[in-house]
Amino acid sequence: AQSVTQLDSHVSVSEGTPVLLRCNYSSSYSPSLFWYVQHPNKGLQLLLKYTSAATLVKGINGFEAEFKKSETSFHLTKPSAHMSDAAEYFCVVSLSGGSYIPTFGRGTSLIVHP
Amino acid sequence: KAGVTQTPRYLIKTRGQQVTLSCSPISGHRSVSWYQQTPGQGLQFLFEYFSETQRNKGNFPGRFSGRQFSNSRSEMNVSTLELGDSALYLCASSLVSGDNYEQYFGPGTRLTVT
Numbered sequence: 001a002q003s004v005t006q007l008d009s010h011v012s013v014s015e016g017t018p019v020l021l022r023c024n025y026s027s028s029y030s031p032s033l034f035w036y037v038q039h040p041n042k043g044l045q046l047l048l049k050y051t052s053a054a055t056l057v058k059g060i061n062g063f064e065a066e067f068k069k070s071e072t073s074f075h076l077t078k079p080s081a082h083m084s085d086a087a088e089y090f091c092v093v094s095l096s097g098g099s100y101i102p103t104f105g106r107g108t109s110l111i112v113h114p
Numbered sequence: 115k116a117g118v119t120q121t122p123r124y125l126i127k128t129r130g131q132q133v134t135l136s137c138s139p140i141s142g143h144r145s146v147s148w149y150q151q152t153p154g155q156g157l158q159f160l161f162e163y164f165s166e167t168q169r170n171k172g173n174f175p176g177r178f179s180g181r182q183f184s185n186s187r188s189e190m191n192v193s194t195l196e197l198g199d200s201a202l203y204l205c206a207s208s209l210v211s212g213d214n215y216e217q218y219f220g221p222g223t224r225l226t227v228t
Contacts, residue, residue, distance in 0.1 A: 041221070042221060043118070043204055043206075043219030043220050043221050043222055044204065044206070044217075044219040045219065046216050046217065049216075090157060100147075100162065100170065100211065100212055101159060101170045101172070102159050103159075104156055104157035104158070104159075105156075106156045107156060107157075
């Protein structure tokens with residue numbers, strides 16, 4: 001069984017300040033973890049993924065995430081928020097090594113103030 | 115390279131009817147996955163097709179079905195529509211099946227059941 005919890009439904013930051021979106025997961029086996037972004041009226045876009053390689057994963061648009069097995073966390077960070085980062089972010093867990101049956105978090109809405 | 119296309123983009127149906135949604139993957143992609151997104155349940159995985167065979171399936175009733183054609187295009191069918199089937203249905207394609215391969219999402223089909 002697997003599950004994922006995004007700890008904040010909304011996160012509000014000012015432009016230029018750091019972003020932290022929190023994700024905790026539960027998985028019976030070694031997981032693969034992903035972060036996706038969804039802009040209004042658009043499909044999802046992959047930001048980054050962890051599939052049992054380096055624990056610090058760098059993604060697109062300056063985002064990165066660190067896999068911490070001891071804390072069962074996969075938090076998404078960005079040093080400096082940009083107005084264009086305002087969107088819905090989804091943390092996803094799947095069993096690694098084959099079948100991709102993803103479980104999505106409920107999403108975190110990132111609001112960026114000028 | 116053209117992205118994932120979904121048709122139609124918007125659809126209104128009546129309870130009890132059936133509906134067919136279409137997804138054309140990126141050229142060369144052989145895996146197509148379907149997702150349902152609702153405000154109440156969030157994003158949920160429906161099923162994945164690879165080389166015309168259903169490879170993985172989420173936890174949805176048998177009213178939800180799909181198929182994939184030899185050109186990798188996929189259709190999803192929902193029979194005996196219920197009000198709760200109102201949702202954004204997203205399609206995603208990837209080169210092959212498995213979590214090591216990035217999924218590219220289409221813009222979705224917005225289904226409203228009245």
